Amino acid sequence: MRAGGLRELKKNQTRQLIADTANALFRARGFDEVTVDEIAAAAQVSKKTVFNHFPTKEDLVFYRAEDREAMSLAAVTDRPAGFSILDSFRAMCLAQTRFIPGMRRDLDHPRSFFDLVSGNPSLERKMHEVNERIVRVLADALAAEAGAEPGDPLPHVVASTLVSAQRALYRRLRQRVREGGPDEEIGRAHRADVERVFDLLGTGLGGYPPV
Amino acid sequence: MRAGGLRELKKNQTRQLIADTANALFRARGFDEVTVDEIAAAAQVSKKTVFNHFPTKEDLVFYRAEDREAMSLAAVTDRPAGFSILDSFRAMCLAQTRFIPGMRRDLDHPRSFFDLVSGNPSLERKMHEVNERIVRVLADALAAEAGAEPGDPLPHVVASTLVSAQRALYRRLRQRVREGGPDEEIGRAHRADVERVFDLLGTGLGGYPPV
DNA sequence: CCATAACTTACACTTGGTGTAACAGTACAC
């Protein structure tokens, strides 16, 4: 069970090969139009091996979801002293502009990752599940930091709000990228979005919608 | 296609019969331990008819989700003049105490509705889906009322926060009911919970967690 | 009473996902 063993290496290679093969096929033809049998055949692997690595077909698309989870969690646990959680999330959302090049690349595909997921019920469900997982992990971290009573609803509400803000801003940013324009301008608009959202979260929702 | 026609009546009866039969079986033995074939047989109906009425097996459990959706939406659209949306949701959450008797009845079952859903991945996914639907509907209503630009992330963030508050408080209330105690005491504790959550939402998240 | 539309059914089929037991290559101790 050594981490750097040959066995471990081959296993990871197989996993990566399966995921890459699957996603290439999904992009080419759509999620529902590709069967797991096809994926297995294309990756020269048995169907059982696919399911040994990925519990469901949907996981082939979202297999890197742990990264996002870790990022959100780090915003709470690894923030510099004197930074509130809200500050930390605001900073994280401002930094989303670094995704712009990746978004541009994705949008170049005839079927972008976004198009793949949106409009497919089972993939959308899976996405919500991933999201909910992040909220829960974040809520636990918040509860631990705040020393909240078990069952306290507050940490979960805060976590849900922050994650939803992060996602909404990400979606908005992608939309802006899709609409076109120079990076700099998109960045400016995005920063304004971030400030609007976090101003509201910072001062309270009581005044929404404004008259 | 008359609303009060005999055909319509029988259809609704069949639908109700299938749902009731299914849920009785689910409660008795668990969601995964009952097949759709069994449900169809028990309801004396073909499997195809089950799927004609309910697109997926999970819908047999959540077939009344539209009620919740309508309730959340009404909190925005039907609120009295001078009530902010936050006020309206606070009132709605305070009124959750009326669910206490129903919760007690549910908890009497050897397998409560809650137990049925929690711990079952596909039912939890479905629940998140229902939830996300509510958030989206609410966000649209908020955006319409605020006259928000298309793509504006704010309405979605607000909607997500309100719905998550509502759900978290509902969960907390059920937990209190499960822990036992007189209704009056539970109601008092719940009202305190509601005030804590909505105070935070009203004044901003910046101070969370408190030092 | 008849024609049509709407609901149900039987049936065959696809596909995601599991269980099992055998097989193959790696790790490791000696």
Place this chain on the structure above:
DNA sequence: GTGTACTGTTACACCAAGTGTAAGTTATGG
């Protein structure tokens, strides 16, 4: 090196959810 235990892969048989189709049945409206 050699034997052995371990671990990932495979073939295969199987289950259950969900779909498509064509035919049967019953209400509806003229």
